[in-house]
Amino acid sequence: xxxxxxxxxxxxxxxxxxxxxxxxxxxxxxxxxxxxxxxxxxxxxxxxxxxxxxxxxxxxxxxxxxxxxxxxxxxxxxxxxxxxxxxxxxxxxxxxxxxxxxxxxxxxxxxxxxxxxxxxx
Numbered sequence: 001x002x003x004x005x006x007x008x009x010x011x012x013x014x015x016x017x018x019x020x021x022x023x024x025x026x027x028x029x030x031x032x033x034x035x036x037x038x039x040x041x042x043x044x045x046x047x048x049x050x051x052x053x054x055x056x057x058x059x060x061x062x063x064x065x066x067x068x069x070x071x072x073x074x075x076x077x078x079x080x081x082x083x084x085x086x087x088x089x090x091x092x093x094x095x096x097x098x099x100x101x102x103x104x105x106x107x108x109x110x111x112x113x114x115x116x117x118x119x120x121x
Contacts, residue, residue, distance in 0.1 A: 055078065068116045068117035069117050071113040072110045074110075078106035081103070082099050082102040085099040086103060
């Protein structure tokens with residue numbers, strides 16, 4: 001009989017690979033990637049609203065869970081997202097400061113959580 005923990009971890013890996021394929025597809029050819037993902041450009045504002053709310057729920061759940069490793073991992077990823085967005089907007093000649101500030105703030109949270117985990121603080 002398969003252990004549910006191993007099954008869920010394996011399926012999480014499959015989900016991660018699927019998300020990576022979609023992300024790389026959108027980077028390579030945005031129109032084709034959006035079609036592959038089933039998204040339409042005119043609906044991206046609503047999609048972004050959903051993403052922000054989902055990330056907010058993940059942040060709250062990480063806080064409630066209280067594990068420094070989970071918090072460090074989540075906020076490390078959020079930091080990368082913020083700085084990546086800042087880079088996109090800077091290259092396009094648009095305002096990028098808010099995204100950079102959000103990315104740096106997320107990295108600060110990740111760093112504090114990592115220090116707490118490493119030092120047992």
